[in-house]
Amino acid sequence: DGGITQSPKYLFRKEGQNVTLSCEQNLNHDAMYWYRQDPGQGLRLIYYSQIVNDFQKGDIAEGYSVSREKKESFPLTVTSAQKNPTAFYLCASSMSEGYEQFFGPGTRLTVL
Amino acid sequence: GQQVMQIPQYQHVQEGEDFTTYCNSSTTLSNIQWYKQRPGGHPVFLIQLVKSGEVKKQKRLTFQFGEAKKNSSLHITATQTTDVGTYFCAGHLFYSGNTPLVFGKGTRLSVIA
Numbered sequence: 001d002g003g004i005t006q007s008p009k010y011l012f013r014k015e016g017q018n019v020t021l022s023c024e025q026n027l028n029h030d031a032m033y034w035y036r037q038d039p040g041q042g043l044r045l046i047y048y049s050q051i052v053n054d055f056q057k058g059d060i061a062e063g064y065s066v067s068r069e070k071k072e073s074f075p076l077t078v079t080s081a082q083k084n085p086t087a088f089y090l091c092a093s094s095m096s097e098g099y100e101q102f103f104g105p106g107t108r109l110t111v112l
Numbered sequence: 113g114q115q116v117m118q119i120p121q122y123q124h125v126q127e128g129e130d131f132t133t134y135c136n137s138s139t140t141l142s143n144i145q146w147y148k149q150r151p152g153g154h155p156v157f158l159i160q161l162v163k164s165g166e167v168k169k170q171k172r173l174t175f176q177f178g179e180a181k182k183n184s185s186l187h188i189t190a191t192q193t194t195d196v197g198t199y200f201c202a203g204h205l206f207y208s209g210n211t212p213l214v215f216g217k218g219t220r221l222s223v224i225a
Contacts, residue, residue, distance in 0.1 A: 033212060040121070042200065042217035043155070058212070090154055097212060098204060100145060100157040 004104035023091035032074035118216030133219035135201035
């Protein structure tokens with residue numbers, strides 16, 4: 001099956017710990033995205049990558065980091081510098097910018 | 113800052129009533145996309161509009177893109193309980209080159225059976 005996978009579905013971490021969220025796609029898409037979703041806030045862009053080995057900050061990049069070493073993978077690290085990391089994180093991909101985005105099932109991160 | 117505004121934020125309807133959500137941008141859009149997110153799920157692409165004044169239909173859903181390419185609407189005729197969810201519009205800003213979609217905050221639709 002083609003699609004986007006995110007793991008894990010639920011993640012709990014202690015305050016002060018870094019945590020890495022996985023995102024993998026087998027759609028052969030060039031562009032990948034990370035969004036954060038909070039109740040009533042819609043989708044806010046954290047980072048995006050339009051091609052391997054390149055990525056750009058989105059609207060709320062502070063406290064997050066990414067890498068794009070492979071076309072199919074775009075992991076997101078939530079660092080201890082992120083002041084309010086508890087949220088629902090969605091990864092998406094598209095053929096390239098301007099095309100429809102396909103979303104993964106999301107990871108719900110809770111920092112205790 | 114937020115450049116794509118979506119109203120209303122919430123809408124509660126009786127099953128069988130119609131529903132409309134509106135999307136407005138402060139700048140011209142090169143295209144507009146609509147997504148639906150079911151409760152507990154992830155956004156799923158519905159449609160993309162590109163041309164000024166474009167109207168597209170998907171069964172009971174009608175999508176419009178304004179003449180000035182600054183606004184869009186999604187209209188659902190005779191809502192059903194399967195229509196429950198949050199509807200997002202998202203657009204590419206015309207002047208911004210190859211930059212990502214800007215999402216509205218969404219309209220959450222509740223349908224009372």
